[in-house]
Amino acid sequence: MINKLINKIEQLKAPIVVGLDPMLSYIPDHITKKAYAEFGENLKGVAEAIWQYNKDIIDATYDLIPAVKPQIAMYEQFGIEGMIAFQKTVDYCKEKDLVVIGDIKRGDIGSTSTAYAVGHLGGVKIGDKTFAGFNEDFVTVNPYLGSDGIHPFLDVCKEEKKGMFILVKTSNPSSGEFQDQLVDGRPLYELVGRKVAEWGEAHMGDSYSYIGAVVGATYPEMGKVLRRIMPKSYILVPGYGAQGGKASDLAPYFNKDGLGAIINSSRGIIAAYKQPQYQQFGETNFADASRQAVIDMKEDLYQSIFANK
Numbered sequence: 001m002i003n004k005l006i007n008k009i010e011q012l013k014a015p016i017v018v019g020l021d022p023m024l025s026y027i028p029d030h031i032t033k034k035a036y037a038e039f040g041e042n043l044k045g046v047a048e049a050i051w052q053y054n055k056d057i058i059d060a061t062y063d064l065i066p067a068v069k070p071q072i073a074m075y076e077q078f079g080i081e082g083m084i085a086f087q088k089t090v091d092y093c094k095e096k097d098l099v100v101i102g103d104i105k106r107g108d109i110g111s112t113s114t115a116y117a118v119g120h121l122g123g124v125k126i127g128d129k130t131f132a133g134f135n136e137d138f139v140t141v142n143p144y145l146g147s148d149g150i151h152p153f154l155d156v157c158k159e160e161k162k163g164m165f166i167l168v169k170t171s172n173p174s175s176g177e178f179q180d181q182l183v184d185g186r187p188l189y190e191l192v193g194r195k196v197a198e199w200g201e202a203h204m205g206d207s208y209s210y211i212g213a214v215v216g217a218t219y220p221e222m223g224k225v226l227r228r229i230m231p232k233s234y235i236l237v238p239g240y241g242a243q244g245g246k247a248s249d250l251a252p253y254f255n256k257d258g259l260g261a262i263i264n265s266s267r268g269i270i271a272a273y274k275q276p277q278y279q280q281f282g283e284t285n286f287a288d289a290s291r292q293a294v295i296d297m298k299e300d301l302y303q304s305i306f307a308n309k
Contacts, residue, residue: 001210003206005138006207006208012064014065015261015262016066016262016298017068018061018067018294021103022074023074026270028273031053035048047081054089057270062097072102090134094135104140107142113153141164157211158203164211165212165213168193168213169215190226208234208259209233213234216238217246217253227252234261240263246304247300248304250305258306
């Protein structure tokens with residue numbers, strides 16, 4: 001799957017992943033009103049509105065981007081109905097040949113970690129048949145429990161030829177409370193980065209590992225260090241745009257081959273119509289605003305990172 005992701009990035013010249021992180025406040029009134037009229041102003045109605053909103057954005061952008069990243073918490077908050085919308089979204093993205101990164105941030109040990117890995121990346125055997133659960137292509141994983149929490153995911157990834165992005169240096173302001181603490185004179189995020197590189201050697205694609213890292217766009221100097229530590233690991237970079245990360249800061253995340261990183265934008269794309277520069281599209285044409293935001297992001301990345309290479 002890492003080979004497919006890289007091929008799509010190269011074909012589209014777009015190291016971009018769209019974060020499908022819907023909030024009710026993002027969804028235009030005409031979508032929620034229609035969903036409520038059909039299913040009621042309840043969890044099922046909300047889930048239908050989320051699904052229709054996602055579908056319109058996917059339809060407007062799938063030919064421009066290699067991957068999407070649905071954040072599972074935005075669906076879980078609406079219970080079973082929300083998870084049905086999550087599953088519909090994953091399935092539809094795969095129909096459109098998009099690589100799906102399930103942003104689940106799971107991390108546990110033993111049979112629990114195995115169950116998470118099987119549920120999101122693998123298949124469960126029932127009788128004589130095997131059934132896939134959510135069936136994403138990659139997931140995000142929290143390494144706080146150490147190798148015991150990673151190896152079950154690694155085993156399923158090898159079996160299914162899928163991958164994961166391990167949290168190394170996250171973009172949130174308080175990440176340094178733990179991640180920047182010194183251990184034997186080195187910040188903890190460096191030690192985690194070295195483990196990611198080590199784990200990645202056990203599951204390689206053609207040129208990059210299936211085991212990547214999450215490193216926030218808001219810490220470019222740390223990104224430069226981690227790029228050296230993990231030369232064969234793809235870096236998933238959140239924090240671009242709405243969280244303050246700038247395209248001009250992202251060059252260190254890429255290798256000299258122009259690969260090695262994929263940049264996430266969530267509300268900057270899916271709620272683009274709410275931003276001043278896209279207000280001319282209006283609520284009705286919100287998906288067209290999202291498409292234009294992807295085009296603009298692609299140009300921003302090219303001019304800031306690749307134009308002078």
